[in-house]
Amino acid sequence: MADTPQQAAPGSPTFHRLWPTLFMAVTLPGHEQANAMLSGLVLEKNAEQEQMTTNYLDQNLLEDENPAVLWLRQCFDKAVHDYAQELGISYPLDWTLQAWPNVNFKGDYHNLHNHPHAWLSGTYYLNVPDQGEANTFRSDLNPGAISFFDPRPQANMGAVRGDGQFDPEFRRLPDAGELFLWPAFLHHLVHPNLVDVPRLSISFNVVLRNKANYL
Numbered sequence: 001m002a003d004t005p006q007q008a009a010p011g012s013p014t015f016h017r018l019w020p021t022l023f024m025a026v027t028l029p030g031h032e033q034a035n036a037m038l039s040g041l042v043l044e045k046n047a048e049q050e051q052m053t054t055n056y057l058d059q060n061l062l063e064d065e066n067p068a069v070l071w072l073r074q075c076f077d078k079a080v081h082d083y084a085q086e087l088g089i090s091y092p093l094d095w096t097l098q099a100w101p102n103v104n105f106k107g108d109y110h111n112l113h114n115h116p117h118a119w120l121s122g123t124y125y126l127n128v129p130d131q132g133e134a135n136t137f138r139s140d141l142n143p144g145a146i147s148f149f150d151p152r153p154q155a156n157m158g159a160v161r162g163d164g165q166f167d168p169e170f171r172r173l174p175d176a177g178e179l180f181l182w183p184a185f186l187h188h189l190v191h192p193n194l195v196d197v198p199r200l201s202i203s204f205n206v207v208l209r210n211k212a213n214y215l
């Protein structure tokens with residue numbers, strides 16, 4: 001990464017925040033209506049497949065012709081566009097989207113992982129059941145939440161409160177209708193669902209076409 005010479009006056013420092021990890025959250029307008037249709041579709045697909053999340057590369061939910069899926073595809077594309085703009089990418093990008101549904105019944109969780117061979121990854125939430133009724137006997141449980149971890153190993157080791165590197169975990173309990181988008185390399189995990197109502201989401205990868213042109 002080359003430094004751009006700054007015209008700062010002597011004695012006045014310049015600052016660079018290096019290697020950012022950009023996380024985006026957006027609530028999709030019109031999600032109530034779409035989520036009713038999408039939830040039905042996802043539960044239908046779950047009944048057909050035993051390892052829907054594990055075999056996520058075997059399918060692309062976005063190829064479905066359901067009108068709610070068409071809406072979702074447009075929302076995903078807009079989110080990727082907004083994300084690229086925030087990064088400061090000023091040239092056109094060409095990407096494909098691949099998506100798969102996740103159904104977490106009581107006790108289900110997703111272990112720590114990232115999404116190789118993609119540029120960005122995201123999840124859209126159809127139903128995140130209220131965990132208020134869950135039997136939690138420990139205060140450190142976070143049922144239904146998703147946690148992301150600092151991609152710089154052990155960057156928190158020498159950190160002090162307020163320096164931005166103190167907490168290696170970023171955790172969110174998503175709302176239905178929210179879409180999260182992050183760099184595909186970022187490790188994350190989904191905490192167990194501890195209630196009888198299934199937690200439903202649709203995850204996706206953003207894969208760039210013609211990557212060589214971007215280098």
Ligand SMILES: [Fe+2]
Nearest residue numbers: 113114188203
């Ligand atoms: Fe994931």
